[in-house]
Amino acid sequence: MSNAPPPALVDVQAVTHTHGRGAAAVTVLHEVTVEIGGGVLVALAGRSGSGKSTLCHLVAGVMAPTAGQVRVKGEPATALRDWAGVALAPQRLALVGELTVAENVHLPALLRGTPLDPDLLARMDLERIAQRPARETSLGEQQRTALARALVLGPELAVLDEPTAHQDDGHVEQVVAALRESVGRGTTVLVATHDARLIEVADIVLNLHSGRLLGGGGGPHGNGRGRNG
Template sequence: MSAGPAAVPGTDAGADAVVEVVDVSHRYGRLRPVEVLHDVRMTVRRNEFVALVGRSGSGKSTLCHLVAGLGRPSSGQIRVAGEPAGGRPDWARLALLPQRPALVPELSVAQNAFLATRLRDRPDDEDLLVLLGIDALAGRSTGQVSLGEQQRVGIARALAVRPLVAVLDEPTGHQDDDNVDRVLDTLRQAGSRGTALLVATHDPRVLAAADRVVRMRDGRVVDELRP
């Protein structure tokens, strides 16, 4: 991706917006609150691949967690598909890959990958395991595979039901070059099938694959770069 001119951050996606972050601030603590997000405005459109970039502590992960409904912002609004973020989880609406994939140790690789589809009585997408290079590991327990393989199982789990929105926090953080390519191919395929992607990353290869890059600093969105 060749960086274009900086755009003014905003929420001008209109009816195409599936994620809307409007004037969101967030703080932790009561006695000495620390503000980690400041008046953030951002959108993600249907089928769009948006990458969040910034130094550690810039607020990327916090924003991802709030969009995924793992907490409520101190002020402002976050809407997913027109509804407030949070509430009863629906993996077909929004799926999350945290930095630690939080797999179920009692289940196999395939059982973890297709947990959501089986709960919703949908067929398993075996091609997803092939695309991520973990098909040969399907019957193993997650304790018998590497950290990078566990991360790819988490990616499969997040994308298996073809959610409207997938939020992924550093999805290539434990991948070598070949497997970064696998992950990016999988994300592109998910986008082509209708999933909007919000990805926090430090990886320049992920940034190059994104439709739009939102740069954060000290809890603020400072600019956007487009191809």
């Protein structure tokens, strides 16, 4: 009987990424290699400008690396377009302002013809503003709306960029609880964060410094794994 670990859900191999061209080119990631298994909460930590958002965007498949490869479920990340597979909550929240909070949250489910989750709005403290247009809500409420939208299909992978940046303490606790619940249901969550409260509950912490991955470690909750690049 083989004791080999299961294949990585996320496989980042020797990724370098550069923004701009010529004399204006800036390399933001340098030879990053990391593997992440299924059903874990991974915190991507580091100072602003360390490359966290860039790595999130590469894993979510919204752009391709300058060099190296990013694969999710064995496929190039850029080939994946189903939010049940990979969902993204970016810092620029990309909500549809004229739609209500509930419509924004449930949009992926409505487009897919999937039953709605009646409890998700309440878990994210959005129930009382569910019928309000998203553009008429606070930044913190909009951020929770984008987070709920990313989780609504129970995706295999959720990529979240600074999801607690605009939350007060009580709402941070709700966000953390929602992420841990999603992980318990089998979602792998990759979260770029400065928030020590998120880092403390992560199964794996990956540290980026000036675009280089310094290390990572596994916790007791999952089979993710990180290694230096």
